[in-house]
Amino acid sequence: MLVSNVRPWAAEPSDVYLDGDRIAAVTAHDPRRALEASDVEGRGRLLIPSFSDVHVHLDSTRIGLPFREHTGGPGVWAMMSNDRENWREAEIALPKRVAGTLERMIARGTTRVRSFAQVDVDCKLEKYEAVVAAKEKFADEAEVQIMVFPQAGILREPGTEKYLEAALEAGADVMGGIDPCALDRDPVRHLDSVFGLAEKYQVEVDIHLHELGTMGVFSTDLIAERTRALGMQGKVNISHAFGLGGVDEATTRRLVELFAELDISWTTVAPSITDHLPIADLTRAGVRIGLGEDGQRDYWSPYGNCDLLDRTWQLAFVNGFRRDDLIGHALAVATIGGASIMSRDVRRLSSLEDRPGVSAGDRADLVLVDGETLASTVMDRGADRTVIHDGRVVADGLKVLSVAESY
Incomplete structure (x- = not known):
């Protein structure tokens, strides 16, 4: 298939040839070349890798439903309890909500997803099974990894661990953890359980870390100790971690070096808190960074709209990015950055100027989007998008082609 007249990462107009699920060649655009019926007319749009939402809770979504009053209290336990009280009473059954949310994400250019x-x-396994069903429904349109997630902790409620193991036995891709000190209040037992199950089922680890300051650093050091001891370098991700950069300069430098040494990746959802580790320093050190939307207009928060380009704008905004190269880097984090977390075969971003993913040999997971420059694309967040997954057009004009009618 030929993708004609596109600008890879806002460069000069090019013709991009796809062969199966790979980019075969990229050449200067030839306006005289006739297009076949299966070819794609780029119309001068930008060509970037497809978005990778590597931190999303598909199982708690209210996308497509009426707005409701936010009733959650402060803190993880209060928010989780609010979700428990309400998620079964939604206007539409959970499997349909989950599938509809994933559909909207694909339509807007996200074809790589790590969902909790x-x-x-x-x-029990009801939420897990709803995400599995959505993954199977859109198997031809997106790659979805599922992380089994102990949102309520592992130790606070007897019987939790057996359900986590049941999900791993059923095929979950990643083992999750959450706030070893603040929520379960026994970081050793919590992390022993997380890493023990991950080792038993040979899956990766992804830990939600909302803990701030020295407590968050303490939990991070425990995670790093287990990563090193078990030889799990390149198999551990820490999500959120928005307070690790607020202790002191020496601690920040040490943690950047520790993440780089053990290939521990970091996923951010671009929160308003700015005490996270510095993105530029992490990138220069070779740390993998990904972006996610977190909740999708759910019982935790009214934010989230299935569009990772919107969240890319937020990433740039909360970090005070104004220079074009920094805004372009935010877009690289939202696309190939997350892809390098889902698959360690995808090379990590090596600098603030690195723009991989649209060259010969790269996987043909691509988005065509309108814009003059990378910065303008992030600022304007246009709707003229064509989405390609594994060398096939799967969405156009914010609509998934395989779906006759959305809810």
């Missing part, structure tokens, strides 16, 4: 699926004594 809450597993506990309340929902």
